[in-house]
Each structure stands twice: as structure tokens, then as C-alpha cells.
Amino acid sequence: MESTALSAGFRPLLNPKGYSFPRSCSERNSLSLVRCQSKEISCGLNKLKLEGSVRGLNSFKTNVFEQAHSVSGDCSYDDTTAAKTRSHVAEDKIGVLLLNLGGPETLNDVQPFLYNLFADPDIIRLPRPFQFLQGTIAKFISVVRAPKSKEGYAAIGGGSPLRKITDEQADAIQMALQAKNVAANVYVGMRYWYPFTEEAVQQIKKDKITRLVVLPLYPQYSISTTGSSVRVLQDLFRKDPYLAGVPVAIIQSWYQRRGYVNSMADLIEKELQIFSDPKEAMIFFSAHGVPVSYVENSGDPYQKQMEECIDLIMEELKARGVPNDHILAYQSRVGPVQWLKPYTDEVLVDLGKKGVKSLLAVPVSFVSEHIETLEEIDMEYRELALESGIENWGRVPALGLTESFITDLADAVIESLPSAKAIWNPSVVSEDSDSSDAFSYIVKMFFGSILAFALLLSPKMLLAFRNHLI
Numbered sequence: 001m002e003s004t005a006l007s008a009g010f011r012p013l014l015n016p017k018g019y020s021f022p023r024s025c026s027e028r029n030s031l032s033l034v035r036c037q038s039k040e041i042s043c044g045l046n047k048l049k050l051e052g053s054v055r056g057l058n059s060f061k062t063n064v065f066e067q068a069h070s071v072s073g074d075c076s077y078d079d080t081t082a083a084k085t086r087s088h089v090a091e092d093k094i095g096v097l098l099l100n101l102g103g104p105e106t107l108n109d110v111q112p113f114l115y116n117l118f119a120d121p122d123i124i125r126l127p128r129p130f131q132f133l134q135g136t137i138a139k140f141i142s143v144v145r146a147p148k149s150k151e152g153y154a155a156i157g158g159g160s161p162l163r164k165i166t167d168e169q170a171d172a173i174q175m176a177l178q179a180k181n182v183a184a185n186v187y188v189g190m191r192y193w194y195p196f197t198e199e200a201v202q203q204i205k206k207d208k209i210t211r212l213v214v215l216p217l218y219p220q221y222s223i224s225t226t227g228s229s230v231r232v233l234q235d236l237f238r239k240d241p242y243l244a245g246v247p248v249a250i251i252q253s254w255y256q257r258r259g260y261v262n263s264m265a266d267l268i269e270k271e272l273q274i275f276s277d278p279k280e281a282m283i284f285f286s287a288h289g290v291p292v293s294y295v296e297n298s299g300d301p302y303q304k305q306m307e308e309c310i311d312l313i314m315e316e317l318k319a320r321g322v323p324n325d326h327i328l329a330y331q332s333r334v335g336p337v338q339w340l341k342p343y344t345d346e347v348l349v350d351l352g353k354k355g356v357k358s359l360l361a362v363p364v365s366f367v368s369e370h371i372e373t374l375e376e377i378d379m380e381y382r383e384l385a386l387e388s389g390i391e392n393w394g395r396v397p398a399l400g401l402t403e404s405f406i407t408d409l410a411d412a413v414i415e416s417l418p419s420a421k422a423i424w425n426p427s428v429v430s431e432d433s434d435s436s437d438a439f440s441y442i443v444k445m446f447f448g449s450i451l452a453f454a455l456l457l458s459p460k461m462l463l464a465f466r467n468h469l470i
């Protein structure tokens with residue numbers, strides 16, 4: 001129905017420059033026209049606004065950067081939208097910016113990488129009067145944490161594979177777009193290590209991109225991941241007159257897309273076959289955790305989206321006749337606060353006690369292999385599971401370059417093109433004026449520093465950091 005109309009609505013148009021796939025973004029040709037080939041695309045444009053709570057927390061003070069909250073991939077795509085997409089692809093120089101976390105490439109990178117991570121106010125969230133201490137606290141925690149992290153990275157070959165995999169995903173998405181006659185430059189911007197988002201944005205400017213789709217490589221939205229990366233991006237765009245005028249669409253989450261759900265179900269179905277009795281294996285979804293306060297006090301939709309995501313994958317598996325039991329747990333907690341429960345390590349012990357014998361681990365919050373799949377799941381959790389009485393252990397690989405997944409991401413990009421809007425909004429400036437009260441700022445700084453140092457140097461706090469970070 002809608003999808004047939006969509007296919008019929010697009011005509012192959014001339015690509016004036018042809019296309020090749022040079023490694024450098026600036027060399028990449030970007031002017032071309034679109035032809036939508038896929039009959040099964042059901043293009044969806046959810047122009048939803050960010051929920052108030054999340055928006056507040058991330059200082060989303062503009063009415064921009066708020067399109068394409070999710071591109072669901074299962075709504076109708078009318079002729080007007082199709083026509084708009086066609087004209088954007090015809091007239092614009094399209095860029096796609098993949099946002100990711102980044103990871104240390106060598107063991108020497110580990111401490112500075114951790115510093116960048118803990119210096120992020122979306123990761124260590126200090127009350128306003130203490131925020132000027134962010135750097136000092138980040139330094140302290142990164143130094144304390146580095147030895148443990150280094151052990152982990154040493155165990156997976158001395159560094160994170162994230163940059164290489166993300167670059168490969170960028171190339172694959174670019175090729176998938178090209179196969180749909182959309183020429184685009186695909187850029188990679190990391191939050192905590194090279195290539196930093198700032199570098200990618202410089203390149204986007206140099207390349208004179210005129211329409212940008214931002215695709216965070218996190219299926220579910222969290223303040224600590226997509227939220228943080230988008231905040232940085234928003235700051236960079238707001239400061240630059242050229243970039244402020246570039247229409248941008250941000251795909252905030254995409255766990256609900258059919259292409260993603262089906263690709264995950266494919267991987268799980270395939271991996272279950274390694275068990276002598278595939279139906280007996282429990283499917284063990286292990287998601288990266290976040291502190292409970294993100295969800296309960298700050299409205300982070302991460303947990304809700306994660307649960308919906310698991311429901312969608314399980315529904316799909318059931319529809320395929322895969323009746324296995326499943327469970328969701330959260331891994332990788334850091335620091336002296338409560339994180340989302342149940343914790344992966346505790347659940348593994350519990351399942352062992354209950355007599356579960358076969359377990360298939362499914363990493364579900366991230367789409368590349370990284371330290372938490374290769375070291376934490378494959379080594380630490382596997383060992384714990386076997387010690388706890390689980391006899392058969394399997395692990396689903398991360399989606400990586402899975403073709404159906406990459407194609408679906410390319411579809412998500414195409415679907416979001418018409419919703420792009422320029423970020424320029426002069427009213428933004430006045431909304432920041434609450435920080436202009438110099439006197440109250442100085443008072444807060446003064447008392448804040450005294451309190452913070454007293455807290456930081458208290459034996460209780462030191463112990464808490466030591467116990468949970470080493």
C-alpha cells in the first residue's frame with residue numbers, strides 16, 4: 001500500500017557526478033538524486049518532540065534538534081514526503097554524522113579517555129554549585145579507575161576496536177545509501193576519543209554540507225549516550241553561523257525499527273542453533289546499565305525503551321516459532337550509586353542456583369563489539385556463569401556490518417531527510433540569562449568549593465570510590 005506508492009513515487013534521476021568511495025570525507029562526492037528501490041520501506045517520520053524532562057536535563061533550550069525523535073520505519077510515507085525527500089537529495093549536499101562513544105586505541109590512551117568520559121557532565125552529574133570541580137573529580141576518578149580498565153583493554157588486545165568498526169559501518173552505510181541513489185558523505189564523531197565530534201563537525205563545514213542527518217549508534221536513547229553527544233553537537237552548531245543555518249535531523253532512537261528488530265532476531269535465532277537443545281536455552285539480554293537516578297529523577301527513557309526493545313525482539317522470535325524463555329539484566333556499573341537492576345552478575349548466579357543449564361547472552365545496548373562484549377561478557381560473565389552451574393554458554397555477536405541492519409540504517413537516514421531543520425534560533429540566548437547573576441554565582445562558587453572539598457576528602461567518600469572503581 002503506502003510502500004508501493006512510495007516506490008512508484010520515486011523516479012531514478014541523473015546523478016551528475018557519478019560516485020566512488022574515497023576514504024576521506026572531503027573527497028566524497030555528495031551531489032546526487034534519489035530513487036527509492038525498496039518495496040518494503042515503509043518510511044516513517046515521527047516529528048515527535050523530546051519529552052520535557054529529558055529535554056530539560058540536556059539543556060535542550062532551542063526548538064531545534066528535536067525532529068525525528070524516532071524514525072519508526074513502520075508508518076506511512078505519503079507523496080508529499082516522498083517529493084520533499086527527492087528534492088532535498090537533488091538540491092542538497094547531504095551529510096550523515098554517526099555518533100559513538102569512542103574508545104582508547106592503546107593502553108596509554110586509557111587514562112585520558114577515562115578523563116574525557118568522567119569530565120562529561122552527563123556522566124558525572126554534579127549539582128550546579130559543584131560543577132566547576134568536574135575536571136578535578138574526573139582526573140581523580142580516571143586515575144583510580146585506569147588500572148582496572150587497562151587490564152580489560154589489555155585482555156582484548158590492547159585497545160578498543162570501536163574506531164575501526166565504526167569506520168567500517170560508516171563506509172557500509174554510505175554504500176547502502178548509494179545503492180538507493182542517495183549520495184552522502186558519512187562522518188564519524190566520537191564523544192570521548194578520536195575522531196572527536198569536533199573534528200567531524202569541522203570536516204562537515206569544510207565539505208560545505210547543506211543538509212545533515214545525525215545518527216547516534218545507540219538503538220535506545222539515554223541522557224548519558226545520545227543525550228550527551230547531541231548536547232555537544234548542539235553547542236558546536238549554535239556557535240557557528242554557517243552550521244547554525246544547516247538543516248539537521250537527529251534520529252534520537254531506532255530500537256523500534258523493523259529492520260533492527262528483525263536483524264537482532266536473525267542473529268539470536270542463528271546462535272541458538274549452537275545448543276544441542278536450542279529450545280532449552282534461556283535468552284539472556286544484557287544491557288549497559290545507567291544509574292537509577294537518571295531514570296527516576298531525570299526522566300531518562302532508556303529503561304523503558306530497553307524493555308520495549310526486548311519485547312519487540314521477543315514478539316518477533318515468538319512469531320517465528322522460537323518459544324524460549326528470556327530475561328533482561330544490566331551490566332557495567334561504575335561508582336558508588338544504585339544502577340538499574342537486576343545486575344547481570346547477580347542474575348547469572350541466581351539462574352545457576354535455579355538450575356538453568358543453557359544461556360545465550362545477547363548484548364543489546366550497542367551495535368559493535370567493544371570491551372563490554374569482548375571482555376566483560378565473553379570472559380568475566382562467562383566464567384561466572386560456568387562457576388554458577390550453567391553448563392552451556394553462547395553469545396550473540398554485535399550487529400556490526402550485518403547487511404539487513406546497515407540497509408535499515410540507510411533507510412532511517414533517507415526517511416529523516418525531509419524533517420531536517422536549521423538550528424538557528426536567536427531566542428536561545430535569552431533563555432540562558434538565568435546564569436547571568438554574577439553575585440549569586442560567586443557566592444555559590446565559594447560555598448560550593450568548601451563543601452565539595454570536604455565531601456571529596458571525607459574517608460567515607462574515598463572508600464566508596466575505591467571499593468567501586470578499582
Ligand SMILES: C=CC1=C(C)c2cc3[nH]c(cc4nc(cc5[nH]c(cc1n2)c(C)c5CCC(=O)O)C(CCC(=O)O)=C4C)c(C)c3C=C
Pocket residue numbers: 101102103104114117122123124145148149160161162218222224225288289290291334365366369370371372
Ligand atoms: C548504551 C550504552 C552505554 C551507556 C548507557 C553507558 C553509560 C555509562 N557508561 C559509564 C562508564 C563507562 N563506560 C565505559 C565504556 C563504554 N561504555 C559504553 C556504552 C555505554 N555507556 C561502551 C560501548 C563502552 C566501551 C568503549 C570501548 O572502549 O570499547 C567505560 C570504560 C571502560 C571501563 O573502564 O569499564 C566506563 C568507565 C557510565 C558512568 C555511564 C552512565 C552514567
Ligand SMILES: [Fe+2]
Pocket residue numbers: 288332
Ligand atoms: Fe559506558
